[in-house]
Amino acid sequence: MTLNRLISRRQVLRTGAAFTAMSALSPARVAMAGPTEDPFVLRAAAGQAALRPAPYGPTNVWGYNGSVPGPEIRVRQGDRIRVLARNGLDEGTTVHWHGIRTPNAMDGVPFLTQDPIPVGGDLLYEFDAPDAGTFWYHPHQRSSEQVGRGLYGPLIVEEANPIRVDRDLTWMLDDWRMTGDGQIATDFGSRHDAAHGGRIGNSVTINGQIPERIAVRSGERIRLRLVNAANARIFGLDFGGLAPVVVALDGQPVAPHAPDGDVVLVGPAMRVDLVIDMTGKPGESVTVTDVFYRDLEYRLVDLAYEPDRLRDAVPDWSMALPPNPLAEPDMQAAKRHRIVFNGGMMGQMMMGGGMGSMLEQMREGNMWFINGEAATGHMMDPLLVLPQGTSHVLEMDNRTAWHHPMHLHGHSFRVIARNGQPTRHREWQDTVLMAPEERVEIAFVADNPGDWMFHCHILEHQAAGMMGVIRVDSGTTKT
Numbered sequence: 220m221t222l223n224r225l226i227s228r229r230q231v232l233r234t235g236a237a238f239t240a241m242s243a244l245s246p247a248r249v250a251m252a253g254p255t256e257d258p259f260v261l262r263a264a265a266g267q268a269a270l271r272p273a274p275y276g277p278t279n280v281w282g283y284n285g286s287v288p289g290p291e292i293r294v295r296q297g298d299r300i301r302v303l304a305r306n307g308l309d310e311g312t313t314v315h316w317h318g319i320r321t322p323n324a325m326d327g328v329p330f331l332t333q334d335p336i337p338v339g340g341d342l343l344y345e346f347d348a349p350d351a352g353t354f355w356y357h358p359h360q361r362s363s364e365q366v367g368r369g370l371y372g373p374l375i376v377e378e379a380n381p382i383r384v385d386r387d388l389t390w391m392l393d394d395w396r397m398t399g400d401g402q403i404a405t406d407f408g409s410r411h412d413a414a415h416g417g418r419i420g421n422s423v424t425i426n427g428q429i430p431e432r433i434a435v436r437s438g439e440r441i442r443l444r445l446v447n448a449a450n451a452r453i454f455g456l457d458f459g460g461l462a463p464v465v466v467a468l469d470g471q472p473v474a475p476h477a478p479d480g481d482v483v484l485v486g487p488a489m490r491v492d493l494v495i496d497m498t499g500k501p502g503e504s505v506t507v508t509d510v511f512y513r514d515l516e517y518r519l520v521d522l523a524y525e526p527d528r529l530r531d532a533v534p535d536w537s538m539a540l541p542p543n544p545l546a547e548p549d550m551q552a553a554k555r556h557r558i559v560f561n562g563g564m565m566g567q568m569m570m571g572g573g574m575g576s577m578l579e580q581m582r583e584g585n586m587w588f589i590n591g592e593a594a595t596g597h598m599m600d601p602l603l604v605l606p607q608g609t610s611h612v613l614e615m616d617n618r619t620a621w622h623h624p625m626h627l628h629g630h631s632f633r634v635i636a637r638n639g640q641p642t643r644h645r646e647w648q649d650t651v652l653m654a655p656e657e658r659v660e661i662a663f664v665a666d667n668p669g670d671w672m673f674h675c676h677i678l679e680h681q682a683a684g685m686m687g688v689i690r691v692d693s694g695t696t697k698t
């Protein structure tokens with residue numbers, strides 16, 4: 220097991236039992252400027268953040284506008300987002316708007332859709348938000364270290380008519396590998412991480428803080444937007460006696476349902492919107508536990524009921540979100556493509572099925588392969604070229620011993636089958652978690668022209684070759 224570095228919340232907090240105020244747990248919000256006003260400035264730079272409660276000192280991080288997470292960008296569906304990204308780091312960077320169906324040129328992928336923003340430089344990102352939902356932003360340049368040091372923030376697109384709740388909360392979950400003195404361990408790019416489950420840390424934060432308790436009120440209905448900003452950690456949250464209802468996945472509405480096995484699964488880069496009725500009594504508390512890694516369960520946070528009650532009965536307000544304008548794939552006409560994933564420790568390839576060319580590439584430091592190829596260079600030949608407007612099914616075959624959250628840029632896709640069984644909700648996602656040895660089928664309309672990344676969002680897997688490009692060809696796309 221690779222999680223030997225995980226220490227429990229109790230150990231992390233051995234001395235400080237600080238009560239975390241609600242206000243401190245919300246990132247600063249920004250409203251978007253109108254088209255004629257100045258854009259919102261988002262500056263990436265080194266700084267410090269109080270990840271650990273008092274009396275511990277701050278941690279050196281890289282953050283946006285001096286905070287981790289960066290400011291919450293919050294707009295209404297259909298609004299134009301205009302952000303001037305400034306690079307205050309000592310190396311090039313970009314901003315990728317994860318899950319937003321932007322025009323290709325605004326996608327923030329270095330050497331594919333833009334050059335990195337140079338040190339001291341800036342770049343205006345400008346695009347509309349076609350879908351309401353929970354999204355996020357992060358660099359796409361040397362992501363393992365840039366995201367791993369704290370560069371990320373929430374991007375919330377509100378529905379024109381949101382569902383009724385008492386509070387709308389965002390929890391950006393992150394996992395840090397901290398040294399004993401509370402600084403970020405500098406072993407980025409470790410081959411061991413790359414060949415196993417990625418850079419798993421030992422300290423989990425919610426909105427940039429190791430939380431102890433969060434106040435709730437009896438009878439309150441909360442919309443909780445979970446965003447997994449960790450490089451590699453998968454969360455499986457158990458809300459104790461509460462009954463969370465999943466209402467959106469990766470920003471896209473889904474038929475409201477209880478999570479499988481009552482555990483809310485959130486792989487890296489994925490988002491889950493929950494509606495939770497706080498059914499406990501004043502003065503009680505309920506523990507949220509992360510149970511994903513067996514024998515390494517830990518208490519994430521306690522939800523503590525305030526002494527007064529908000530209401531007596533569970534409200535009967537609808538939880539169904541209005542659908543976003545996504546093109547429905549034509550399943551009769553859809554073209555099927557097989558995509559096989561190999562690599563990593565303990566996979567079939569290691570166990571004797573190894574093919575010469577992959578073993579050769581492994582000697583060069585590549586660990587993961589999509590259809591036999593590890594992507595390394597800056598320029599990549601497309602894995603697939605799809606004519607714009609056509610429907611496709613990707614039959615993804617995970618022949619590895621590891622989970623992989625596979626992300627496609629510029630599109631949302633329906634997850635239609637797992638191991639040959641149709642999925643119950645045919646959920647729209649932009650990042651789908653494949654379990655070890657699992658086969659997952661996704662379907663989508665290739666309707667957004669350009670060259671789009673398709674990669675594992677365990678950032679160390681991505682860096683070790685687990686990425687490719689899918690080209691949506693408008694007929695005029697230059698090659």
Ligand code: C2O
Pocket residue numbers: 315317357359488626628672674676
């Ligand atoms: Cu969240 Cu290719 O990125």
Ligand code: CU
Pocket residue numbers: 622623624675676677680681685
């Ligand atoms: Cu992976």
